[in-house]
Amino acid sequence: MTPKTAQIIVLATAKAKPGKEVELERALRDVAAPTRAQRGCLQFELYRSAQDPATITAFERWSSEEDHAQHLQGEHVKTLITRFDGILAAPPEIVAMKPLSNE
Helix, strand or coil, rough: CCCCCCCCCEEEEEECCCCCCCHHHHCCCCCCCHCCCCCCCCEEEEECCCCCCEEEEEEEECHHHHHHHHHHCHHHHHHHHHCCCCEEECCEEEEEEEECCCC
């Protein structure tokens, strides 16, 4: 597989300001269905940190970097970014990972 077509995993972590935990969860749940419906989305799950309940991580698995890049241009993602204003304690941390070669 070429790097453009290799699956990628994305971990997107967001931490809510104190008292905004429910709003953060609601905002992320609102984008779950449209994200799962997008071309190339193989998996999208939300996880709350066991150590810090204000922190939620989205585990995303995409068919390709191109599909993930297209996802980032979606209206639901743009709306989410707008909703983050006033909810997040800090900018979200986004980490993309590629599989190691089996060679």
